[in-house]
Amino acid sequence: MGVVVKYVQQVGGRYVYRRAVPERLRDAFGKREIKIPLGKSQAEMMRKYGPAHAEVEKLLKQATASLSHHACTNSSPKSPFELFNEALDRISELGWKEDLAHADEIEIEHRDITAELELEKHPRNADGEYLNVPPAEAAYIRALRAREMPEPTLLDAKSVYIKDKITGKLDEKKDLQRLERAMRPLTEVAGENPPLAQITRRHAKKWLERFIDAGKTPANIKRHHSIIRAMFNYAALEFALDNFNNPFRSLELPKVHATKRDALPSEVITQVREHLAASGKSDLHNIWALTIWSGARIGEIAGMAADHVVLDHAVPHLILEPVEYRSVKTDASWRKVPLAGEALRVAQFALEEAKGQKGLFPRFAKKGGNTNVSNQLMKAVRLFTDDPKHVTHSLRHRLKDLLRLAEVSKDIQDMVLGHTNKSVGEGYGSERINLRLMRDALLKAHSVDVDSL
Numbered sequence: 208m209g210v211v212v213k214y215v216q217q218v219g220g221r222y223v224y225r226r227a228v229p230e231r232l233r234d235a236f237g238k239r240e241i242k243i244p245l246g247k248s249q250a251e252m253m254r255k256y257g258p259a260h261a262e263v264e265k266l267l268k269q270a271t272a273s274l275s276h277h278a279c280t281n282s283s284p285k286s287p288f289e290l291f292n293e294a295l296d297r298i299s300e301l302g303w304k305e306d307l308a309h310a311d312e313i314e315i316e317h318r319d320i321t322a323e324l325e326l327e328k329h330p331r332n333a334d335g336e337y338l339n340v341p342p343a344e345a346a347y348i349r350a351l352r353a354r355e356m357p358e359p360t361l362l363d364a365k366s367v368y369i370k371d372k373i374t375g376k377l378d379e380k381k382d383l384q385r386l387e388r389a390m391r392p393l394t395e396v397a398g399e400n401p402p403l404a405q406i407t408r409r410h411a412k413k414w415l416e417r418f419i420d421a422g423k424t425p426a427n428i429k430r431h432h433s434i435i436r437a438m439f440n441y442a443a444l445e446f447a448l449d450n451f452n453n454p455f456r457s458l459e460l461p462k463v464h465a466t467k468r469d470a471l472p473s474e475v476i477t478q479v480r481e482h483l484a485a486s487g488k489s490d491l492h493n494i495w496a497l498t499i500w501s502g503a504r505i506g507e508i509a510g511m512a513a514d515h516v517v518l519d520h521a522v523p524h525l526i527l528e529p530v531e532y533r534s535v536k537t538d539a540s541w542r543k544v545p546l547a548g549e550a551l552r553v554a555q556f557a558l559e560e561a562k563g564q565k566g567l568f569p570r571f572a573k574k575g576g577n578t579n580v581s582n583q584l585m586k587a588v589r590l591f592t593d594d595p596k597h598v599t600h601s602l603r604h605r606l607k608d609l610l611r612l613a614e615v616s617k618d619i620q621d622m623v624l625g626h627t628n629k630s631v632g633e634g635y636g637s638e639r640i641n642l643r644l645m646r647d648a649l650l651k652a653h654s655v656d657v658d659s660l
Contacts, residue, residue, distance in 0.1 A: 212256055214263075215245065219590055222252035224259045232270045238582060241266075244593045286400070287357035288446075289366070290346035298350055307353030322351040358402040364442035365390060372441060377574065382434065389431040392417035403442060403451070411454040425461040432460055469596040470605035471588075478591040479584075490568045491583060493557045498599075500550035500649065502606035502624050503527060505584060505599050506577035511567045516554050517543075522642035523551055527625065530572075542625050543638070545646035548653075609652035619648045 214226045222245040233239055243259045245252040285293075295305045303318060304310045310318070325348050329337045340348075365386070373382045396413040397406050414435075418428045436455040443451040476499060483492040497508045507527045515526040523546040546554050557567055566572020571580045584599050603624065610620045620626075623645050 212252070214260070215252065215256065221245075221247055221590070221593070222249070224256065224263070226263055229267075232267065242586060242589075244589050246593065284342065286360055286363050286366075287342070287346065288359045288363045290343050291350055291356050293343065294347040294350035297347060318351045322348045325351075358404060359442065359446045359448070360400045360402050361390075361393070361397070361406065362400045363446070364403055364438055367445050368438040368441050371445075372437070380575065381578075385431060385434050386438065389435040393435065403439070403446070403448065406454055408452075408454045411458055414455075415458060415460070419461065425463040428460055429463055432458060468598060468601050468604055469594070470608050471597055471601035472592075475588065475591050475597065476602070476605075479587045482587055482590060488583075489560060490557070490570055491580065491587075493553050493560075494568060494571075494580060495584060496553045497525070497550060497557075498602050499606075500546075500548075500553075500653070501525065501544045502603050503544060504603070505581050509568055509571040509580040510577055512565060512572075513558060513561045513563075513567045516546075516558050516567060518546075518551075518555065518558070520642075521639055522646055523547075523554070524642055525554070530566075542622065543642060544623065545642045545649065547646050547650055606652065609655050610648060612655045613648070613651040615648040615652060619644055623648060 214224050216223055216225050224241070224243040224245055226241045228239055228241060241263055243255075243263070245255045245259065298318075299305055303314055307315065307318070325344060326337050326340070328344075329340050331337050369383065369386070373379055373386070376382065393406075393410065393414050394400075395417065397410040415428070415432075418431065423431075432455060436453060436458075439453040439455055442448070443453065480492065480495055480499075483495055486492075494505065494508050497503070498505055501508070503525070508525075510530060511525065511527070512530045515528070515530075517524050517526060524543045525546060526543055528541045561567050561569060564572070568576075568580075571577070581599060588597060588599060607620065607624065610623065622641060
């Protein structure tokens with residue numbers, strides 16, 4: 208009888224750590240379940256179980272803390288800076304100048320009378336001080352009398368960045384989560400809501416130390432540094448902070464060493480494809496097949512609009528460009544990829560299945576659809592290989608290898624994979640010629656018997 212270990216199951220002859228994510232934390236995780244491969248043998252499973260379980264426990268605790276922090280942040284009252292700006296809007300609606308220095312004597316007198324009338328609504332103590340004046344009213348009275356504007360704070364910077372740079376964007380959920388994670392160590396070292404001017408280089412370095420001490424990878428640190436640096440830059444612009452030095456500018460981060468990914472072996476590609484076909488999920492099977500052929504990113508195929516499949520052309524092709532629910536990685540990723548052979552048949556079948564719907568793969572034609580399909584395909588890959596260098600993105604590495612083995616020129620390779628500047632790709636020759644060149648290159652690449660090499 209095998210050893211029973213909590214959260215461990217045997218799937219297809221392999222041990223897998225499987226744990227449901229609590230419903231209230233699923234938005235933070237972006238998934239309903241955590242799965243970690245633990246190997247084929249019981250001994251390997253027991254060796255990997257401890258670190259895997261500890262990491263999951265840590266992630267769940269961090270997500271719980273982030274949820275609590277987010278709830279507190281959302282329920283926080285408006286800052287003096289926000290209230291003062293709202294008061295300025297209120298003054299503008301009355302037809303008065305925001306800056307009292309530009310007002311004439313009549314306006315100044317009217318503003319002073321308005322401020323007195325507002326104050327008289329509230330009781331006074333024995334010393335003549337007004338009592339129980341709500342913060343919004345106090346800010347309005349300050350603005351009427353042109354008192355100095357309050358200093359913008361850390362939470363003011365966060366609020367305006369979320370409002371202008373994150374809310375409503377395609378990656379809203381991911382960017383919100385990343386900003387929350389970046390903010391947490393900063394509030395630990397600088398305080399919950401200090402004025403921006405009081406956040407120093409020392410705080411930024413301590414922020415970096417927190418990430419390093421937590422064992423975060425250089426790539427992870429770089430991503431979080433990028434968003435918090437951008438938040439400070441935007442705050443300096445929006446709040447007109449003269450002589451403001453972003454404490455996160457030119458912060459020396461740990462060097463990022465690119466993780467080597469191997470091309471996915473033919474055996475694994477075939478096994479995944481057969482598994483997806485047997486699962487009855489034709490959309491996943493078709494996404495996998497088109498990705499194999501085109502070398503496009505999983506998200507580019509999964510989020511494709513149905514009318515971006517062009518069949519009535521001398522060279523049938525896919526149009527890879529942003530849609531309302533899915534962006535593309537770079538400008539160079541805006542491209543057209545020809546269809547031929549099996550890829551053409553798969554595209555025709557997918558178009559028929561879409562039945563006139565907006566997305567070629569309706570189940571994934573929405574925000575978060577890219578992440579969903581990527582997770583599902585990664586789970587399928589992990590059924591047949593636990594090599595960390597084998598990931599869904601390895602399909603692009605494989606096509607790159609095939610194109611090189613087929614001796615396809617570098618400029619055509621780049622046009623296929625979306626590595627060429629858009630204007631360069633369109634600037635040489637006609638579109639039809641470029642599509643034919645790419646089609647011939649893909650046909651030649653896919654004819655290479657890589658397993659015999």
